[in-house]
Amino acid sequence: MDKKEVRVRFAPSPTGDLHVGNIRTALFDWAYARHTGGTFIFRIEDTDRERVTDEYIQAAIDTLKWLGLTWDEGPEVGGPNGPYLQSQRLDLYATWAAKFLEQKDAYKCYCSADELEAVREAQRAANQAPGYNGNCRDLSADQIVKFEAEGRKPVIRMRMPDGGTTFTDLIRGEVSFDHNFVPDFVLVRGDGSPLYTLAVAVDDVLMKVTHVLRGEDLLSSTPRQIRVYQAMGVKPEDYPVFAHLPFVMGQDNTKLSKRNGEVSIAWYRQAGYLPEAICNYLALLGWSPGDDLENISMKELTELFTVERVHSSPARFDMKKLEAINGDKIRALTIDEFMTWALPFLTQAGVISGTPEELALVKQALPIIQERITTLAEIPPMLKFLFVKEFAVDADSLPKISDSQSKEVLKVSYEQLQSLGDWTHESIEGVLRAALIDGMALKPRIAFGAVRIAVTGSHISPPLFESMQLLGRDKSLARIKASL
């Protein structure tokens, strides 16, 4: 695009756990930085300290790390343009606000919240566009003295000049706003703390951000941001390039929320989704590589990602497709990788405590369940039968082996298996097939079904003969005997 080094930032305001929408933005920011060989900056927008907490900030950092979206400048790693928490940059904002005041780009506004609300109320009633009416734009010295004497705490408000703002959005093309619909806006609160409108622009300039990829909800605040650049004396050719990403919405076409799909990335993490799957799926929301390629790695994403290919229309979040991709990613894991992901789920579920024997058994068992699960959370219930101390058949499966035919199947199985020489899944299968299918003329699903329930406790299990081999001769036989 140009020879200037690309600098992109992800700047969330952690008022809660990072959610699907945030992360999709972070992912695109990251992918763009990596694609261009630029710098990825992570900045925390915590000017609203009533809503942003340290816990949420830490959670945001953890989530980004877990997803593999590493940053070049930001919390923990630092960088030449820090600090990267807006709450630690307050003096910077104050300095610029004072300068704007001095330049008459901004002015003190003494209107109270109640007065402003009354104005808006009247505007709404009169069917006019609600917005600041410019009441304090040109206060006389006397009026200021009077307000000050009343003890009013002024906010600092930016003066929007007549005219309009036009800028080129990388995704939407040329976008224009008439300043008649962009009222003078507040930069600094009555208590002296900065607002997003001030901090975001100051930081983007000071951090030399070249590309602002962010949510579409910020599109209409862009003229205000550009206004601050002007007041800071930034030349138009040095403004960052904007690209407003389309929304990620819930199933019912409303904003994604608890009601129509989980939003918190932390939830997906503990539900057993792989970071690569989440990123792969999210990358497909509002962007596509162009051909029929869909299952891509993080590396491929950075190679293929361009802003030009980002959509301008919103996308609906589809859990089913995420599940499908997650299953694909799990199946593509090597056993060692799969092991690494599986262990925490098994220990947390209390299925294993982590002894070397258990680990060895898990490693042997993982291959037979790898293609049967879509999330890691499905592992514990599926392997539980191998480790459980006090075995019992599931209540809903018990009736299925209580009939006389099942009893007969189990009896024959027990007798045949007892004299089996080598305990391998091939030999187990051979013996049972001969005795039950050939000998008793039963359908495989009927015959093996009974054994399955007796041995694994459920009518749904990993492949029976492999399961029996892993369980071992003693336990397998004991369970069959117990169900006779």
Add this chain to the structure above:
RNA sequence: GGUCCCGUCGUCUAGUGGCCUAGGACUCUGGCUUCUCAAGCCAGCUACGCGGGUUCGAAUCCCGUCGGGACUACCA
């Protein structure tokens, strides 16, 4: 209400005037395979919001219309 953005199968998307009787993926349905569940394979259903133009020709360009969303804070 105003301003701005958006509009291809149920969903995510391919498509930038002829290769489109619109392709892929997920879902769903049916089938094959099969020791359960999966996985895999095959088949099927279903879309260019609507109306006008421009053009020999439009999903692709223009206008209108309808619909959806965002913003309209001393939130971000």
